[in-house]
Amino acid sequence: MTDVALLAQRSVVRTLRQPAMVVPSLVFPLLLLSINSSGLETATHLPGFPTDSYFQFALAIPFIQGALFSANSAGTNVASDIETGFLNRLSLTPLRRVSLMMGQLTGILALGLIQAVTFVAVGLAFGDGIAAGPGGVVVLVLLSLTISLAFGAVGAFVALRAGNGEAVQGTFPLFFAALFLSSMSLPRDLIEADWFRTIATWNPVSYMLEGIRSLVIEGWDGEALALAFACAGGIAAIAVAAAGSALRSRMVRT
Amino acid sequence: MSDAAIEAIDLVREFKKGPRAVDGIDLRVEPGEVYGFLGPNGAGKSTTVHMLTTLLPPTDGRAWVAGHDIVEDGAAVRATIGAALQDAALDPFLTGREHMKLQTALHGMRGAEARERSDALLERVGLVQAADRRVGGYSGGMKRRLDLALALVHRPRILFLDEPTTGLDPQSRSALWEEVQRLAADRGVTVFLTTQYLEEADVLADRVGIIDRGHIVAEGTPEELKDEIGRPSVEAIPQDPDQLARTKQVLARFGESVTGSPKGASVRLSGGDAQLAEVVRALDAESIEINELQLHAPTLDDVFLAKTGRSLEGDAEVETEVAAA
Numbered sequence: 001m002t003d004v005a006l007l008a009q010r011s012v013v014r015t016l017r018q019p020a021m022v023v024p025s026l027v028f029p030l031l032l033l034s035i036n037s038s039g040l041e042t043a044t045h046l047p048g049f050p051t052d053s054y055f056q057f058a059l060a061i062p063f064i065q066g067a068l069f070s071a072n073s074a075g076t077n078v079a080s081d082i083e084t085g086f087l088n089r090l091s092l093t094p095l096r097r098v099s100l101m102m103g104q105l106t107g108i109l110a111l112g113l114i115q116a117v118t119f120v121a122v123g124l125a126f127g128d129g130i131a132a133g134p135g136g137v138v139v140l141v142l143l144s145l146t147i148s149l150a151f152g153a154v155g156a157f158v159a160l161r162a163g164n165g166e167a168v169q170g171t172f173p174l175f176f177a178a179l180f181l182s183s184m185s186l187p188r189d190l191i192e193a194d195w196f197r198t199i200a201t202w203n204p205v206s207y208m209l210e211g212i213r214s215l216v217i218e219g220w221d222g223e224a225l226a227l228a229f230a231c232a233g234g235i236a237a238i239a240v241a242a243a244g245s246a247l248r249s250r251m252v253r254t
Numbered sequence: 255m256s257d258a259a260i261e262a263i264d265l266v267r268e269f270k271k272g273p274r275a276v277d278g279i280d281l282r283v284e285p286g287e288v289y290g291f292l293g294p295n296g297a298g299k300s301t302t303v304h305m306l307t308t309l310l311p312p313t314d315g316r317a318w319v320a321g322h323d324i325v326e327d328g329a330a331v332r333a334t335i336g337a338a339l340q341d342a343a344l345d346p347f348l349t350g351r352e353h354m355k356l357q358t359a360l361h362g363m364r365g366a367e368a369r370e371r372s373d374a375l376l377e378r379v380g381l382v383q384a385a386d387r388r389v390g391g392y393s394g395g396m397k398r399r400l401d402l403a404l405a406l407v408h409r410p411r412i413l414f415l416d417e418p419t420t421g422l423d424p425q426s427r428s429a430l431w432e433e434v435q436r437l438a439a440d441r442g443v444t445v446f447l448t449t450q451y452l453e454e455a456d457v458l459a460d461r462v463g464i465i466d467r468g469h470i471v472a473e474g475t476p477e478e479l480k481d482e483i484g485r486p487s488v489e490a491i492p493q494d495p496d497q498l499a500r501t502k503q504v505l506a507r508f509g510e511s512v513t514g515s516p517k518g519a520s521v522r523l524s525g526g527d528a529q530l531a532e533v534v535r536a537l538d539a540e541s542i543e544i545n546e547l548q549l550h551a552p553t554l555d556d557v558f559l560a561k562t563g564r565s566l567e568g569d570a571e572v573e574t575e576v577a578a579a
Contacts, residue, residue: 006359014347017388085343089404090307092332093360252311 002097004106006028011107015073025069025111028120029062033122036061036185051217060121060212061184063144064205066115067151068175074108075155082250085092091251101244104156105149105187110175112148116141123216132215138214139225146232147208151175153239156160160246204231257321259285259412259444260306265315267301275301278315283446283461285411290436290459290476292554293450298468299448300340303416306446307337321410335453336410340417341402346390350381350400353389354439361498369370375403379433395426402433412444413437419454427454434458464558471561482553485509485529487556490537491518491546501544504536512559518546522556 015021037055044052051057081087090100120137123130130136154175181196182205191197201207203225211228214221267276276298292301304310306319310329317324320334344353352371352498363371376385379399387398398418405413415434435458437443449455455462456476464472464479464513472479472523488508489522492501502511505552508529514520523529530549537544558564 002362002364006356010348010352010356011346013352014345019348034462081345084345085339085341086345089357090360091309092307092335092337093357094329094333096360174320250460252309 001041003095004102007100007103008106008110009057011077012110014077015107015111018162021069021073021076022111022114025073025115027103027225028069028102029065029115030122032065033058033062036075036152045105046186048187048190050187050213051127056126059119059127059216060118060209061179062122063116064147064179064208064210066119067112067144067147068172068179069111070108070115070148070166071151071155071175072172073154074104075159075171077107077243078104078156078159078164079163079168082159083165085105085145087216096201097247097251101247102155103239105153105240108148108152108156109145110209112145112152113141115148116144119144119153119216127216130216131219133219136215136220140212143208143211143225143228143232146229150232150235150239153236153243157243158245160243160250178203178205181201183209204235207231258282258318259287259448260289260317260319261304262302262317263315263459265302265305265312265317267298268313273507274468276305276312278467279465279470281317281463281470283444285444286438286442287460288434288447288458290443290455290462291446291465291544292452292455292462293448293451293465294450294451297465299450299465300416303337303339303414303446303448307335307339307414308332311347317546333408335412335414336405336408337414338398338401338405338416338418339414340378340420342394342397344389344392344397344400347388348390349386350376350392351385353400353404354385357404359408361405361426365375370405375406378406379403382427393426395422395429398422398430399433402430406437410443411448415445415447417448417450419449419451431458455554462554464554464557464561466562466564472557476554479554479557482557482560485522486526486552487512487514487520487522487550488530488533489514489518489520489546489548490533490544491515493543493545500540501537501542504540505533507536508533512556520550 009176036058041047043055044054120130120140130247132139155168158171182203183191183200188197188200188206191200207227208231211224214224260281262279262281264278264280265276266274266278279302291299301310305312306317306324308324308331311325320330322330322334322441323333333473339447351372354376355368358368364392365381376382379402381396381400381403384392384396385458389400392400402418422430431454434445434447438445447458459476461475462479463470479539480552488505490501492498492516499520505519505521509521512520512522534547
């Protein structure tokens with residue numbers, strides 16, 4: 001357990017000491033939130049739009065964007081460990097692979113927690129509050145952490161498979177494409193283009209967004225939350241398993 | 255179980271799409287010995303170290319480190335060894351002391367024991383004042399010294415140093431040499447050191463193994479190896495550069511040409527150093543005025559040249575062995 005705590009601490013410390021990694025993951029999502037909520041306010045006039053405040057609708061987006069930055073941050077950190085040989089150093093200690101993986105993932109969660117708390121605070125300060133109340137805030141943070149874990153583990157997997165930071169950076173636009181091809185800007189039933197609506201319906205990111213929105217706009221919606229947790233948890237489970245397997249190959253030792 | 259500190263028999267590492275990086279090498283390093291593994295880039299040095307430190311399974315052959323089989327008993331091997339691999343494996347965003355804290359903890363040390371061990375090692379490698387600075391701001395020499403301190407945390411009996419001074423300035427190199435010598439002399443640590451620097455092998459190693467293209471081509475003490483070559487070389491630099499061709503013609507009578515200064519002619523004396531006087535007389539007879547005349551004792555580069563037909567110095571093949579893994 002101490003090994004996990006130490007590696008998690010290292011993961012958090014090295015991330016916090018790179019402002020270029022932390023600041024954009026907080027500032028860019030909030031910047032986009034501010035632009036979207038002022039520029040797309042008229043979308044709330046569409047019949048069937050779930051709220052009359054686009055800010056409330058768009059508040060879900062920073063949580064996903066923050067998680068995408070977590071993926072980049074986790075992947076870059078892991079790739080850096082491979083490229084500098086730090087992973088080899090760890091391989092020569094009695095450290096167990098599972099401890100290393102848990103340490104990395106705990107670091108991702110710590111960064112995710114900072115992001116979630118910041119975005120909730122902004123939502124409370126500038127929006128109409130969280131409809132699900134204080135309990136909803138807790139669930140919102142938990143969902144946000146699950147999403148961060150899912151994308152962070154994907155980033156770690158890519159880094160462990162490829163072994164370099166360029167590959168991690170190369171996947172970053174794909175993550176953003178997944179976000180843009182979701183119900184990010186409009187509810188799915190209000191997307192007019194069939195192909196877009198179909199992609200958004202198949203896209204798990206839509207369900208993550210809708211789970212967060214349900215807490216912010218509507219209150220408690222068991223189905224939306226179940227789908228959101230299932231999508232995020234499912235991706236997290238697959239990505240953690242894949243990253244664990246990639247770590248076994250990467251940390252070959254007899 | 256082998257009683258040698260390191261023993262390898264017919265050790266092979268073959269990469270899927272690459273060359274046979276290590277091609278059946280035999281090694282025996284005695285406890286307390288400093289063994290220099292000398293060879294150019296891409297010769298198989300790092301691949302051998304990765305196999306002996308359990309980071310890379312061999313394709314064939316067997317090896318034991320501290321009596322433990324590197325394949326069947328990897329954990330026991332790792333508990334016995336320390337390693338500073340190529341390129342100091344450090345996190346630029348952590349301080350030197352944070353590295354020590356992590357390394358001591360991963361080796362099971364806690365509290366006062368960990369602090370005392372960290373402080374002692376930081377002092378030993380001269381990094382006390384820089385201990386709380388981030389490693390990203392360290393010089394190459396400081397990084398290498400920290401790397402060494404980290405490798406020593408758990409008091410290993412056998413130390414693997416993979417090109418520990420590559421890229422260092424002469425002062426840093428000399429400081430690291432002193433530390434390695436102290437470790438071997440004071441603590442009886444067995445050191446397996448890879449290097450592409452002849453001088454390093456000459457100064458540090460009790461015995462040297464020369465590896466080329468995956469094969470060990472020569473092994474012995476530096477003196478034994480140089481004695482095998484036996485013959486010194488002479489280098490003459492004419493005062494008038496236009497006389498360089500004639501100088502080369504004269505010297506060619508006394509032995510085969512060897513690499514030397516571009517301003518002069520160099521040959522290995524076929525009759526040994528007794529021929530030096532004849533060389534001087536021959537140059538004088540041809541009225542060639544000489545600016546500089548030097549007699550060079552055989553070097554490990556001469557040994558490498560004699561064994562492989564190529565010079566070790568200036569050989570700049572790209573290191574592909576571990577990357578190919």
